[in-house]
């Protein structure tokens with residue numbers, strides 16, 4: 001158990017943007033030094049606004065924020081020296097080379113001479129960019145650009161690294177590589193990482209603690225296992241060979257719902273999701289009901305509850321539905 005002061009400690013943050021959007025509504029977060037903490041929430045939940053405040057790029061209407069031992073509102077310059085930030089949009093200069101970008105970043109932080117060049121070369125090697133060091137960044141793949149972004153954030157050896165949606169837009173292979181890199185960074189002495197993500201799996205894989213954010217505040221917090229452990233029973237997922245029409249889908253849901261061992265039945269296209277206290281024991285009954293209804297089953301899986309189930313419980317809606325709603329709002333609303 002560590003007695004060190006938290007690396008990040010913020011509370012009571014509120015922020016309403018011009019136009020009346022309440023982005024934060026009592027947001028608070030505490031991150032222990034040397035740990036990876038995930039802010040998980042759908043698009044529009046307020047994660048980026050929180051990061052902007054903690055990294056001194058925005059001011060809250062109310063609330064407190066301390067980062068790396070400094071008051072982010074009263075001493076933003078001190079906080080800036082102690083943190084690295086990897087924003088959603090790359091800060092790299094596309095027409096400069098990867099190495100030039102790193103050297104410039106280091107100079108901005110007052111680094112000079114061999115300390116500067118050695119650090120740049122160390123990071124190029126570490127992020128598997130040594131061979132591409134002399135190429136313009138605009139020729140890099142998405143995964144390479146993202147790795148360079150993280151290297152830029154680490155150039156001046158920050159105590160706290162903020163990663164805002166580190167793998168959004170990456171293909172699965174590049175995403176896995178980035179996950180490995182972040183896990184490795186987390187093992188580094190003393191580095192605290194606060195990452196935001198709307199990928200449930202990403203938070204589950206990387207973060208020791210997760211705060212689930214919805215509508216500008218934390219709805220629950222804990223380790224991934226603690227959060228999932230709070231949910232009783234198993235998730236049962238069935239995939240049908242063919243999607244039933246609307247009437248048949250309703251009949252299937254009703255038939256399964258009458259069966260006491262399962263609850264929270266949802267039919268969505270070919271997929272049926274339900275919860276059961278004892279998943280493996282419920283499966284034969286579920287299959288029998290579906291057969292009676294004339295549905296052909298392609299596959300059945302039983303799993304421990306996922307973070308998606310946790311989100312549903314605390315936010316009162318499915319993660320994907322919240323994302324869809326946020327997408328529709330931003331597509332229809334002003335930028």
Ligand SMILES: Nc1ncnc2c1ncn2[C@@H]1O[C@H](COP(=O)(O)OP(=O)(O)OP(=O)(O)O)[C@@H](O)[C@H]1O
Nearest residue numbers: 017018021023041042043044045046047048049050
């Ligand atoms: N500069 C701005 N002006 C007006 N509204 C904003 C601004 N920035 C964010 N918002 C709104 O504030 C809310 C929270 O946005 P924020 O970017 O913090 O959420 P997020 O969880 O990080 O989502 P995303 O992953 O899409 O960035 C959203 O409704 C968003 O549309």
